Amino acid sequence: MNRSQQGRSLRPLLPKLLACVPALALAAVSAGASEGQEVRWRQLSSKNGDLPAPGQSHQQTAAVVGDFDRDGVNDFILGFRQRPPALVWYRRTATGWERCVIEQEYLTIEAGGAVCDIDGDGDMDVVFGGDWQSNEVWWWENPYPNFDPNVSWKRHTIKKDGKTQHHDQVFADLLGKGKPQLAFWNQGAKTIFLAEIPSDPRHADAWPLMPIYSGEAGESSRQTFRYPEGMSAFDVDADGRLDLLAGNTWFKHLGGTQFKAIRIAEVGGLIFAGRFKPGKYPQLVIAPGDGVGPLRWYECAGNPAEPKDWLGHDLLERNVVHGHSLQLADFNRDGHLDVFCAEMAKWSENKTEPDNPGATAWIFYGDGAGHFRKTELAKGQGFHEARAADLDGDGNVDILNKPYNWDTPRVDVWLNNRTRAASTTGNLRPAATSE
Numbered sequence: 139m140n141r142s143q144q145g146r147s148l149r150p151l152l153p154k155l156l157a158c159v160p161a162l163a164l165a166a167v168s169a170g171a172s173e174g175q176e177v178r179w180r181q182l183s184s185k186n187g188d189l190p191a192p193g194q195s196h197q198q199t200a201a202v203v204g205d206f207d208r209d210g211v212n213d214f215i216l217g218f219r220q221r222p223p224a225l226v227w228y229r230r231t232a233t234g235w236e237r238c239v240i241e242q243e244y245l246t247i248e249a250g251g252a253v254c255d256i257d258g259d260g261d262m263d264v265v266f267g268g269d270w271q272s273n274e275v276w277w278w279e280n281p282y283p284n285f286d287p288n289v290s291w292k293r294h295t296i297k298k299d300g301k302t303q304h305h306d307q308v309f310a311d312l313l314g315k316g317k318p319q320l321a322f323w324n325q326g327a328k329t330i331f332l333a334e335i336p337s338d339p340r341h342a343d344a345w346p347l348m349p350i351y352s353g354e355a356g357e358s359s360r361q362t363f364r365y366p367e368g369m370s371a372f373d374v375d376a377d378g379r380l381d382l383l384a385g386n387t388w389f390k391h392l393g394g395t396q397f398k399a400i401r402i403a404e405v406g407g408l409i410f411a412g413r414f415k416p417g418k419y420p421q422l423v424i425a426p427g428d429g430v431g432p433l434r435w436y437e438c439a440g441n442p443a444e445p446k447d448w449l450g451h452d453l454l455e456r457n458v459v460h461g462h463s464l465q466l467a468d469f470n471r472d473g474h475l476d477v478f479c480a481e482m483a484k485w486s487e488n489k490t491e492p493d494n495p496g497a498t499a500w501i502f503y504g505d506g507a508g509h510f511r512k513t514e515l516a517k518g519q520g521f522h523e524a525r526a527a528d529l530d531g532d533g534n535v536d537i538l539n540k541p542y543n544w545d546t547p548r549v550d551v552w553l554n555n556r557t558r559a560a561s562t563t564g565n566l567r568p569a570a571t572s573e
């Protein structure tokens with residue numbers, strides 16, 4: 139049985155809700171406990187012809203990962219603004235990736251995105267929101283198995299009025315109804331909305347929206363960007379139900395439409411949860427997305443509903459500069475969760491030189507007891523919305539990166555060659571070194 143067949147045979151055994159779990163969470167649990175080995179990374183780049191070039195836009199905003207053609211191997215979708223096409227799908231093939239346009243029109247796509255089987259037909263659909271120029275959020279209907287390179291996926295509207303900018307979304311069953319809802323930031327309103335999927339989403343003009351939080355979530359007047367961001371889901375208080383995490387806060391569902399906001403840290407940004415050490419409750423990691431601040435992991439020393447009981451630990455001795463890539467995964471397959479974080483090299487649109495020429499990408503290898511070994515994956519390269527997932531079907535967690543406006547248009551895949559010899563094609567990097 140080949141790897142694709144194995145993926146298809148296991149799919150019916152997965153709970154339906156797992157279909158909407160972010161690729162990050164899948165990456166964190168997919169690698170089983172085995173003897174850890176040093177990871178060798180093979181960097182493939184569209185700049186070297188290893189992947190097709192994304193398009194003409196120099197502002198690459200969004201990235202999501204999912205198995206969109208149901209062949210058992212992950213693909214990925216990139217989103218853009220500035221120039222069409224708005225969305226392109228990189229479909230995994232036997233020898234690499236083919237680029238397919240799935241939204242030919244011009245849209246101002248914002249960073250973020252979420253994947254879920256919205257219409258219940260067994261394939262993964264995708265959600266993206268508009269940026270500061272748009273008050274809309276959309277979902278695209280996966281046409282599986284009838285893919286036509288000349289026809290865009292059908293676009294539907296989730297939100298079409300109100301304030302602008304929708305940076306970050308997540309699907310999770312936050313209401314405890316046995317089916318996922320969509321949560322998303324609306325930065326122009328400084329509000330998190332929750333939306334249940336309509337019974338007939340293909341024919342819904344818009345989705346009913348429920349505001350569940352309004353206010354700040356760790357943004358800072360000292361930072362260049364002053365809006366809340368970051369969103370994921372995890373069972374923070376170990377009660378068997380998923381909770382929402384956003385910015386510097388986790389949200390406890392109290393029933394009905396009521397959520398309690400519990401602040402974890404002073405500074406917010408990208409936020410994820412996992413288990414780095416034994417204990418009743420998981421730990422959390424926060425990185426400053428569009429700003430400057432610490433990269434820290436947090437553990438609960440008492441009651442997770444009490445802000446004072448969350449204790450922070452620095453992963454770096456310095457602040458992270460626009461750390462707009464944060465992922466958790468077991469990269470070396472030793473059974474312990476690791477942390478990936480990377481900085482943007484450029485974000486200004488009115489100049490050509492990098493804002494942060496020393497931008498660095500790190501992997502912090504966890505030992506399962508709350509200790510981490512810092513390694514450097516790359517320096518001087520811009521990362522933005524990087525994703526950790528198995529991208530070539532070999533069971534190892536790889537890294538997808540598309541910079542925002544550094545050296546764009548561009549897309550890079552870092553293949554994790556932990557268990558096999560590296561190919562002679564692409565840019566082979568030596569094993570990451572400890573600092």
